[in-house]
Amino acid sequence: MKLAADRWLGVFLIGLAAFVAVQALRLEVPFSYDPVGPKAFPLGLAILLAALSLVLVFKPGANGHWPDxxxxxxxxxxxxxxxxxxxxxxxxxxxxxxxxxxxxxxxxxxxxxxxxxxxxxxxxxxxxxxxxxxxxxxxxxxxxxxxxx
Structure with a gap:
């Protein structure tokens, strides 16, 4: 089975989301006046990217061809x-x-x-x-x- 371009992109973006999440979890700040901390924003973006990437994997667009x-x-x-x-x-x-x-x-x-x-x-x-x-x-x-x- 040949994977559509959307599915390849979705798999790549899930990998990128995982990389961003791991890097966000490694953030350590010695002090912070913000109760949420510096991890929340990149971790939230990684979760959103992974969720939207799953849409590409499981429901790709009608045109599964690579761009010209x-x-x-x-x-x-x-x-x-x-x-x-x-x-x-x-x-x-x-x-x-x-x-x-x-x-x-x-x-x-x-x-x-x-x-x-x-x-x-x-x-x-x-x-x-x-x-x-x-x-x-x-x-x-x-x-x-x-x-x-």
Whole structure:
């Protein structure tokens, strides 16, 4: 029996959920002012991921075929952009890295350069101010800005 693409993805995601759950259970913080602790959020996400992955395994979609070559290349390009984003996040800072990632993602999905740049600037700056001023979360400015600030 040939497994559908959805089922393979479901099995892979269950493995990922198990990995995340094990890593969450290993988190130890010497002190915490939060009664729930740092384990709750990743453990909850792992449980949700496993539950939704089971749906893919036991009830895959009607189309069990792998994506065609063009879509597979786009998906791999998105994965590449996200990996580069993770690697450059602290070096370049949130705004610059987010701007580059959003523009690259928009271009992958055929947005014009003007729309991609406008979307990148608005989303990078808007999310920066939302995180820093609205939620009070500190984001990296990047090593390249240390000499300028």
């Amino acid at each position: 070559r063009a879509l597979a290349v786009k998906l791999l390009a998105v994965l590449g952009v996200l990996l580069v984003y993770a690697l450059l996040f602290t070096r370049l800072g949130f705004v610059a890295t987010s701007l580059l990632a959003i523009v690259a993602l928009a271009r992958i999905f055929a947005a014009s350069w003007g729309k991609a740049l406008l979307t990148g600037v608005l989303m990078a700056m808007g999310s920066y101010f939302l995180f820093t001023h609205g939620l009070g979360i500190s984001l990296p400015n990047g090593y390249w800005l240390e000499g300028l600030i």
